[in-house]
Amino acid sequence: MNPILKQLVEERKCNSLDGKSLIDISATSISNVEGELIYKAVQEVKAQTSVETGLAYGTSAIWICEALQKTAQSKHIVIDPMQNAEGTPWKGLGINNLRLAGYESMIEFHEQYSHLALPQLEKSGIKVDFGFIDGFHTFDHTLIDFFYIDRILKVGGILVIDDCNWESIRKVCSFILTNRSYKVWDYVKSDFELTSSRKTLNSLHHFLKKKPSLKSYFQPDHAVYGELLDQISYGGCIAFRKESDDKRLWNHYQEF
């Protein structure tokens, strides 16, 4: 394993910019099991090109670079407007970690909001094999990240979304699975205990499965997400496989 990734994984710390102290990365980094899921997904699609929103200390970026095929074309595109912003904890450490890990030459860094950078990527004509969404965690920003990454993701490619246990992001996952051609490829369970309402929903789903006519009495996303509860148990990090390009008609709408 790359020594910088090993340090991030084993100590959950990285070197400060001057190399004189260690910084705790755990508050804004993916967990080790999430890193392993990302690594496995990047390898599954034999990715040469990837894109990610949300760099922070670079933990997920280094997992991705570690797994990318190493060719002259290999490229990991990273989007984050706050890497060097005043008042944030990252202070250039994500890029510094990528440099220390030896991956700087594979990185195309856009120090920009993802809603501005992603349309430019689509315009450039680039296609990616793998995407990771871990930027601004509201429903609308996550949906916009999904919308644009989907437009540059190859069919068969994998998109991983972090923090799917957040209500805002769960709603995006529900949209993806009901309205778009994606299937869950793999997932990491959330660190959080299922809330009691979710446990009730889970049992309710088992009941509903036997009585489909009752489904219409419940919120659509509960019914849809209920079907996934067995599969992902309110997943923390979900990998979706893209099954086809968007072939919906202009007036398509499915409750989610």
Ligand SMILES: C[S@@+](CC[C@H](N)C(=O)[O-])C[C@H]1O[C@@H](n2cnc3c(N)ncnc32)[C@H](O)[C@@H]1O
């Ligand atoms: C949870 S952290 C990402 C952690 C990182 N993926 C990792 O595991 O190493 C969220 C990141 O999203 C970035 N961010 C916030 N708003 C953003 C936006 N509109 N577009 C892209 N990134 C954004 C933040 O600056 C922060 O670095």
